[in-house]
Amino acid sequence: MNRRDFLKYAALTTFGLMCFDGGVASLRAEAASDLAEPPIYKRLLTFTEYEPRSSTDMIVVHHDGFPDTDKDSTALEIHKFHQQNLGWAGIGYHYLIRKDGMIEQGRRPNAVGAHAYQHNKNSIGICVAGNFNIGEPTEAQMQSVETLIGWLCRKYSLDPLKRGVIIGHRDVSDTSCPGVNLYERLSHIRREAAR
Numbered sequence: 001m002n003r004r005d006f007l008k009y010a011a012l013t014t015f016g017l018m019c020f021d022g023g024v025a026s027l028r029a030e031a032a033s034d035l036a037e038p039p040i041y042k043r044l045l046t047f048t049e050y051e052p053r054s055s056t057d058m059i060v061v062h063h064d065g066f067p068d069t070d071k072d073s074t075a076l077e078i079h080k081f082h083q084q085n086l087g088w089a090g091i092g093y094h095y096l097i098r099k100d101g102m103i104e105q106g107r108r109p110n111a112v113g114a115h116a117y118q119h120n121k122n123s124i125g126i127c128v129a130g131n132f133n134i135g136e137p138t139e140a141q142m143q144s145v146e147t148l149i150g151w152l153c154r155k156y157s158l159d160p161l162k163r164g165v166i167i168g169h170r171d172v173s174d175t176s177c178p179g180v181n182l183y184e185r186l187s188h189i190r191r192e193a194a195r
């Protein structure tokens with residue numbers, strides 16, 4: 001979201017909350033329903049280009065995989081790395097899950113990502129902060145990844161238990177991503193997301 005979009009969004013949000021009590025009530029009702037979006041921290045990241053995604057058939061799970069360290073990377077840090085070191089439009093993942101379970105938005109949810117070569121046009125990329133060839137995902141990260149994937153599957157009408165819907169990056173590319181310690185938990189994540 002650029003600055004002008006943000007100001008427009010902020011104005012609309014403020015206006016909506018000031019003028020329509022019913023709007024607030026329906027937001028609360030939605031929060032209580034199964035279809036509620038989990039809390040997502042939306043950063044104001046600036047992208048150099050934007051291409052809308054026309055279909056969503058697959059969710060690809062990643063780790064950040066920074067070498068020799070299992071650290072709590074931020075969306076902003078990865079955004080800068082992907083822009084400055086790789087020359088991309090910005091962070092390639094749509095979501096990043098921090099060690100404390102906080103979900104940060106990366107690339108706009110409806111944009112084509114840059115996370116799984118030849119599969120970006122029809123997939124969502126979720127990165128779990130850390131290097132899971134070295135460390136283990138935290139309990140908070142596991143809960144957030146399960147909740148987020150469950151919500152995305154409802155949003156895009158995907159069956160998390162169907163083969164090829166929730167995959168690890170290594171299933172489609174020559175990489176160890178998302179690390180052995182997260183990859184071995186994918187079947188657990190699929191089951192929990194389906195609940």
Ligand SMILES: [Zn+2]
Nearest residue numbers: 062063169177
């Ligand atoms: Zn990956």
